[in-house]
Amino acid sequence: MNKALLLTAFKATFPVLFGYIPMGMAFGILFNELGFHWIYATLMATVIYAGAGQFMAVGLLANHAGLMEVAITTLLLNSRHLFYGISLINKFKTRWWRKFYLIFGLTDETYSLLTGTHPPEDKEKTDFYLLITAFNHSYWVIGSTLGAILGANISVDTTGLEFTLPALFMVLAIEQYKSVRESRPFIMAGAVAFVSIWLFSRDNMLLMSIMLSIIILLLFRCVQKPGKPQKQGAL
Structure with missing residues (x-):
């Protein structure tokens, strides 16, 4: 190495x-x-x-x-x-x-x-x-x-130490955007997070956001035209 x-x-x-x-x-x-x-x-x-x-x-x-x-x-x-x-x-x-x-x-x-x-x-x-x-x-x-x-x-x-983890996630999200240069995954993530925190409790928000994101991605894949190349986005 x-x-x-x-x-x-x-x-x-x-x-x-x-x-x-x-x-x-x-x-x-x-x-x-x-x-x-x-x-x-x-x-x-x-x-x-x-x-x-x-x-x-x-x-x-x-x-x-x-x-x-x-x-x-x-x-x-x-x-x-x-x-x-x-x-x-x-x-x-x-x-x-x-x-x-x-x-x-x-x-x-x-x-x-x-x-x-x-x-x-x-x-x-x-x-x-x-x-x-x-x-x-x-x-x-x-x-x-x-x-x-x-x-x-x-x-x-x-x-105040509890703020360090949200701040860390923000930095990592910005770094991912710089790497991917595709805004749609981040817009979708923000919308899903807003819906999850509105519909569910804060304790279950993260897990429900992940599940909703997977459902949306699967639906998007199903309606996508066959043979059309998929654009890579953030995971």
């Missing part, structure tokens, strides 16, 4: 770096308030690696939720990754531990980078995807660890 590829992947993950570190720290601080040793925050970030799921786990653990409740809630929350995985089947052309890690490390932000950036050389696609996934994973682990250690030793005010 050459240094140029390593540097390119690192630069591509810069927006995630500045989002995951403070968000990971916020999780670590909140997790520390439950009375657990900081090493457990690191283990959760390393083995579970689910930002929203880990924040949800803080609330569930604080309320002494049962194992079945935790399992069902986590499954529903992360079910959106099923749709991500289907769209990346043709990208993950590798086997064994590499494919397993790419699947394990697939987050919202990593998905955005994998679909919006391109490796320097086609033959190095898998290495490039692995590097992006590993960099993003390491940022989350570092942030969670720092937050747990700081929370155990000093008093930290986390007010």
